[in-house]
Amino acid sequence: MTAAASLDGLATRLTGGALVTAPEIIEGYRRDRADLVPAGVPLALVRATCTEDVVATMRWAHEGRVPVVPRGAGTGLSGGATALAGCIVLSLERMDAIREVDVDDQLVVVEPGVINADIGRAVEPHGLFYPPDPGSFEISTIGGNLATNAGGLRCVKYGVTRDAVLGLEVVLADGRVLHTGGRTVKSVAGYDMTRLMVGSEGTLGVITAATLRVRPRPPMDPVTFVASFASLPAAGAAVSAIIRSGLAPSLLELMDRATINAIEDYRRLDLDRSAAALLIGQSDGSDADRQVEAMTVCCAQAGADLIVRSSSTAEAEMLLRARRLAGEATMAAGPTIIEDVGVPRSRLADLLLAVGEIAADTGIPIATVGHAGDGNMHPTLMLPDLDPDTLARAFDTAERVCRAALALGGTITGEHGVGALKRSWLAGEIDETSLAMHRAIKAAFDPRGILNPGRGF
Numbered sequence: 001m002t003a004a005a006s007l008d009g010l011a012t013r014l015t016g017g018a019l020v021t022a023p024e025i026i027e028g029y030r031r032d033r034a035d036l037v038p039a040g041v042p043l044a045l046v047r048a049t050c051t052e053d054v055v056a057t058m059r060w061a062h063e064g065r066v067p068v069v070p071r072g073a074g075t076g077l078s079g080g081a082t083a084l085a086g087c088i089v090l091s092l093e094r095m096d097a098i099r100e101v102d103v104d105d106q107l108v109v110v111e112p113g114v115i116n117a118d119i120g121r122a123v124e125p126h127g128l129f130y131p132p133d134p135g136s137f138e139i140s141t142i143g144g145n146l147a148t149n150a151g152g153l154r155c156v157k158y159g160v161t162r163d164a165v166l167g168l169e170v171v172l173a174d175g176r177v178l179h180t181g182g183r184t185v186k187s188v189a190g191y192d193m194t195r196l197m198v199g200s201e202g203t204l205g206v207i208t209a210a211t212l213r214v215r216p217r218p219p220m221d222p223v224t225f226v227a228s229f230a231s232l233p234a235a236g237a238a239v240s241a242i243i244r245s246g247l248a249p250s251l252l253e254l255m256d257r258a259t260i261n262a263i264e265d266y267r268r269l270d271l272d273r274s275a276a277a278l279l280i281g282q283s284d285g286s287d288a289d290r291q292v293e294a295m296t297v298c299c300a301q302a303g304a305d306l307i308v309r310s311s312s313t314a315e316a317e318m319l320l321r322a323r324r325l326a327g328e329a330t331m332a333a334g335p336t337i338i339e340d341v342g343v344p345r346s347r348l349a350d351l352l353l354a355v356g357e358i359a360a361d362t363g364i365p366i367a368t369v370g371h372a373g374d375g376n377m378h379p380t381l382m383l384p385d386l387d388p389d390t391l392a393r394a395f396d397t398a399e400r401v402c403r404a405a406l407a408l409g410g411t412i413t414g415e416h417g418v419g420a421l422k423r424s425w426l427a428g429e430i431d432e433t434s435l436a437m438h439r440a441i442k443a444a445f446d447p448r449g450i451l452n453p454g455r456g457f
């Protein structure tokens, strides 16, 4: 059977219009935001509108052994949603209904294409919020957040995506529908398939619905401070001191001078371009004032040269807006490789020191920003051009950053996922026994290896 005839067979099983073969439309679905990962030319695009579309696509792909790349909004930073040659790109963006807001049980049931921030907007009138808030919360889907176990700014206090999931509906590689978890806060019935699916990067199943926990909004606006440091390691030391003190920031974000300047070049916000590092912290508890006071003492003792408590909500929001712009701003400045390393929080200063030394040694400028309170930083390699020599030096730089994190007891990816970009470095983190278990789990869920092959591990 020809590919065209075979695709006709798929079209008859799908909702009208779900199958797209027009190259000019498919082009917009070939890449995520990891621009340097090479993209293949897909056989077709399926824009699913319901679980049945996903079931039909997976059954068809299973029968024909056609690779499938699940896709949310394509904001991923590790090439996990980048198209493979001859694949079906399975977009979930049109499955975007918030099916239920259950105020009594503080949960929502959503489809995978719902934009993260829309969940927050849906529950806000009920005095609730959805905590995991990646920097991309206005543009990324909950399906992508689940598949990458996305983190975010508030995760230092409220946990990552994994901590907010109660249950999932997942279409398996052969088209069967798996239900995991439920609506209860606790359940130990069977293996924890929910947690297995979260962070599986589209390699074990396609998430078609999720039951998520939401929380009561804190009773008052958070108290915000910003501290400026003359060196990055000093800012890292302040973070370690805050954590060591047992304080509970609801946000603790760091950006370096290169990031501050990229933001100012992108959109003028009057940040201090000369600061080596800015640390932005918040507390939203009933003793927020005391917590922030204690955090600023930690900053002062670590050598902060300026500490300011924001005097208004507008000022605090401007600081957060600046932080949220960091990714877009650095990407707008030219080609980037965005690293995602994490270290135990007591080792943050060592990581920042190591990143500075690596950049000086390889000559690839690095702008560093990240979720300092989680020990999760994004050293962003700013490539001056795409010459083969520059690319080789950039990948060497990225590998050295990963190795530095591992040497400090850390991880090569705190929240973006392994995707295609970090596969070669994974063996440095997980051992052969773990890899063998990964292969066994993959074989059980996807015996024909059609789900996002070559991604994750």
Ligand SMILES: Cc1cc2nc3c(=O)[nH]c(=O)nc-3n(C[C@H](O)[C@H](O)[C@H](O)COP(=O)(O)OP(=O)(O)OC[C@H]3O[C@@H](n4cnc5c(N)ncnc54)[C@H](O)[C@@H]3O)c2cc1C
Pocket (backbone or CB within 6 Å): 032, 033, 069, 070, 071, 072, 073, 074, 075, 076, 077, 079, 080, 081, 092, 112, 133, 134, 135, 136, 139, 140, 141, 142, 143, 144, 145, 146, 147, 148, 149, 150, 151, 152, 153, 201, 202, 203, 205, 206, 207, 208, 327, 328, 415, 416, 452, 455
């Ligand atoms: C400016 C900017 C800021 C960012 N900030 C953060 C941040 O603070 N924290 C963070 O964690 N990430 C961040 N990211 C990265 C990215 O937004 C997240 O990884 C996000 O979770 C991806 O969601 P998406 O809908 O774009 O997924 P995609 O990029 O489309 O896909 C990501 C992965 O999930 C899989 N996938 C998608 N949907 C499904 C599904 N329904 N079922 C199974 N698999 C699926 C894909 O195959 C792929 O492997 C940022 C990105 C940008 C551009």
